Amino acid sequence: MTFEIIPYQNTNLPEVQLPDKEFLNQLGESGIRKLSNDHYNLLRKSEINNLFPEDDIEFEKAKLRSSDFLIQIMGGRPYFNENRGKPMLAQRHAPFKITPKARLTWLECYSEVLKKIDLEEEIMSSFWKYLNMLSMRMVNTPEIQQEFTFNFK
Numbered sequence: 001m002t003f004e005i006i007p008y009q010n011t012n013l014p015e016v017q018l019p020d021k022e023f024l025n026q027l028g029e030s031g032i033r034k035l036s037n038d039h040y041n042l043l044r045k046s047e048i049n050n051l052f053p054e055d056d057i058e059f060e061k062a063k064l065r066s067s068d069f070l071i072q073i074m075g076g077r078p079y080f081n082e083n084r085g086k087p088m089l090a091q092r093h094a095p096f097k098i099t100p101k102a103r104l105t106w107l108e109c110y111s112e113v114l115k116k117i118d119l120e121e122e123i124m125s126s127f128w129k130y131l132n133m134l135s136m137r138m139v140n141t142p143e144i145q146q147e148f149t150f151n152f153k
Helices: 022-044 056-073 079-084 089-093 100-114 121-138
Strands: none
Touching (some): 022 056, 022 100, 022 121, 056 079, 089 121, 100 121
Protein backbone atom coordinates (compact mmCIF):
# COMPACT_ATOMS: atom_id res chain seq x y z
CA MET A 1 0.00 0.00 0.00
CA THR A 2 1.11 3.54 -0.72
CA PHE A 3 0.85 5.86 2.25
CA GLU A 4 -0.03 9.13 0.56
CA ILE A 5 0.07 12.17 2.78
CA ILE A 6 -2.74 14.58 2.05
CA PRO A 7 -1.34 18.12 1.94
CA TYR A 8 -2.15 20.22 4.97
CA GLN A 9 -5.02 22.64 4.66
CA ASN A 10 -5.89 25.07 7.40
CA THR A 11 -9.36 25.88 6.11
CA ASN A 12 -12.26 23.57 5.45
CA LEU A 13 -10.71 20.83 7.53
CA PRO A 14 -12.01 17.44 6.45
CA GLU A 15 -14.17 15.41 8.78
CA VAL A 16 -12.29 12.82 10.79
CA GLN A 17 -13.73 9.35 10.37
CA LEU A 18 -12.74 6.70 12.87
CA PRO A 19 -10.74 3.82 11.43
CA ASP A 20 -12.27 0.44 10.73
CA LYS A 21 -12.59 -1.51 14.00
CA GLU A 22 -11.10 -4.49 12.14
CA PHE A 23 -7.74 -2.78 12.52
CA LEU A 24 -7.91 -3.43 16.27
CA ASN A 25 -9.61 -6.80 15.86
CA GLN A 26 -6.82 -8.08 13.64
CA LEU A 27 -3.86 -6.52 15.44
CA GLY A 28 -5.20 -6.93 18.95
CA GLU A 29 -4.28 -4.67 21.84
CA SER A 30 -0.71 -5.95 21.87
CA GLY A 31 -0.34 -5.11 18.17
CA ILE A 32 -1.66 -1.60 18.72
CA ARG A 33 0.73 -1.13 21.64
CA LYS A 34 3.66 -2.31 19.48
CA LEU A 35 2.58 0.04 16.68
CA SER A 36 2.50 2.98 19.07
CA ASN A 37 5.80 1.97 20.67
CA ASP A 38 7.56 1.67 17.30
CA HIS A 39 6.05 4.97 16.12
CA TYR A 40 7.24 6.84 19.20
CA ASN A 41 10.71 5.32 18.93
CA LEU A 42 10.99 6.73 15.41
CA LEU A 43 9.67 10.10 16.57
CA ARG A 44 12.31 10.21 19.28
CA LYS A 45 14.98 9.99 16.57
CA SER A 46 13.26 12.52 14.31
CA GLU A 47 13.59 16.26 13.90
CA ILE A 48 10.48 16.76 16.05
CA ASN A 49 11.84 14.85 19.04
CA ASN A 50 11.57 18.07 21.05
CA LEU A 51 7.79 17.58 21.11
CA PHE A 52 8.15 14.42 23.19
CA PRO A 53 9.38 13.82 26.73
CA GLU A 54 13.15 13.47 27.13
CA ASP A 55 12.78 11.54 30.36
CA ASP A 56 12.53 7.80 29.62
CA ILE A 57 9.77 7.18 32.16
CA GLU A 58 7.65 10.05 30.82
CA PHE A 59 8.33 8.92 27.26
CA GLU A 60 7.04 5.43 28.10
CA LYS A 61 3.94 6.99 29.65
CA ALA A 62 3.35 8.98 26.45
CA LYS A 63 3.56 5.77 24.41
CA LEU A 64 1.04 4.12 26.71
CA ARG A 65 -1.38 7.06 26.46
CA SER A 66 -1.13 6.96 22.68
CA SER A 67 -1.88 3.25 22.49
CA ASP A 68 -4.67 3.60 25.05
CA PHE A 69 -6.23 6.28 22.85
CA LEU A 70 -5.96 4.19 19.67
CA ILE A 71 -7.45 1.13 21.33
CA GLN A 72 -10.34 3.21 22.64
CA ILE A 73 -11.19 4.98 19.37
CA MET A 74 -11.35 1.65 17.57
CA GLY A 75 -13.94 0.28 19.96
CA GLY A 76 -11.67 -1.37 22.49
CA ARG A 77 -11.64 -0.84 26.21
CA PRO A 78 -11.79 2.89 27.11
CA TYR A 79 -8.34 2.91 28.72
CA PHE A 80 -7.74 6.53 27.82
CA ASN A 81 -10.94 7.77 29.45
CA GLU A 82 -10.30 5.60 32.51
CA ASN A 83 -6.79 6.97 32.99
CA ARG A 84 -6.90 10.49 31.55
CA GLY A 85 -10.51 11.54 31.03
CA LYS A 86 -12.06 12.70 27.79
CA PRO A 87 -9.39 12.91 25.04
CA MET A 88 -9.75 16.60 24.00
CA LEU A 89 -6.75 16.19 21.67
CA ALA A 90 -6.49 19.75 20.39
CA GLN A 91 -6.56 21.09 23.95
CA ARG A 92 -4.01 18.59 25.23
CA HIS A 93 -1.65 19.35 22.34
CA ALA A 94 -2.07 23.15 22.54
CA PRO A 95 1.14 23.69 24.59
CA PHE A 96 3.19 22.13 21.78
CA LYS A 97 4.03 23.98 18.58
CA ILE A 98 2.76 21.57 15.95
CA THR A 99 3.55 22.88 12.48
CA PRO A 100 2.54 21.45 9.11
CA LYS A 101 6.13 20.19 8.80
CA ALA A 102 5.89 18.45 12.20
CA ARG A 103 2.67 16.83 10.97
CA LEU A 104 4.54 15.49 7.93
CA THR A 105 7.26 14.01 10.11
CA TRP A 106 4.67 12.43 12.41
CA LEU A 107 2.89 10.87 9.43
CA GLU A 108 6.14 9.73 7.79
CA CYS A 109 7.10 7.92 10.99
CA TYR A 110 3.68 6.26 11.06
CA SER A 111 4.04 5.17 7.44
CA GLU A 112 7.33 3.47 8.30
CA VAL A 113 5.82 1.34 11.05
CA LEU A 114 2.65 0.61 9.10
CA LYS A 115 4.69 -0.78 6.19
CA LYS A 116 5.73 -3.62 8.50
CA ILE A 117 2.14 -4.67 9.21
CA ASP A 118 0.37 -7.15 6.98
CA LEU A 119 -3.31 -6.23 6.83
CA GLU A 120 -5.87 -5.98 4.06
CA GLU A 121 -5.45 -2.74 2.15
CA GLU A 122 -8.99 -1.57 2.93
CA ILE A 123 -8.41 -1.90 6.68
CA MET A 124 -5.00 -0.25 6.52
CA SER A 125 -6.39 2.51 4.31
CA SER A 126 -9.10 3.38 6.84
CA PHE A 127 -6.47 3.78 9.57
CA TRP A 128 -4.19 5.84 7.31
CA LYS A 129 -7.08 8.11 6.30
CA TYR A 130 -7.91 8.62 9.96
CA LEU A 131 -4.30 9.62 10.73
CA ASN A 132 -4.21 12.04 7.78
CA MET A 133 -7.40 13.82 8.81
CA LEU A 134 -6.72 13.83 12.54
CA SER A 135 -3.20 15.18 12.05
CA MET A 136 -4.55 18.20 10.14
CA ARG A 137 -6.59 19.11 13.19
CA MET A 138 -3.53 18.91 15.46
CA VAL A 139 -1.59 21.59 13.56
CA ASN A 140 -1.68 24.68 15.75
CA THR A 141 1.31 26.71 14.58
CA PRO A 142 1.83 27.99 11.04
CA GLU A 143 5.18 27.49 9.37
CA ILE A 144 7.50 30.39 10.07
CA GLN A 145 8.37 32.14 6.87
CA GLN A 146 12.01 33.04 6.60
CA GLU A 147 12.45 36.77 6.71
CA PHE A 148 15.10 38.53 4.72
CA THR A 149 16.67 41.86 5.58
CA PHE A 150 18.41 43.79 2.91
CA ASN A 151 21.00 46.37 3.77
CA PHE A 152 21.58 48.90 1.05
CA LYS A 153 24.63 51.09 1.31
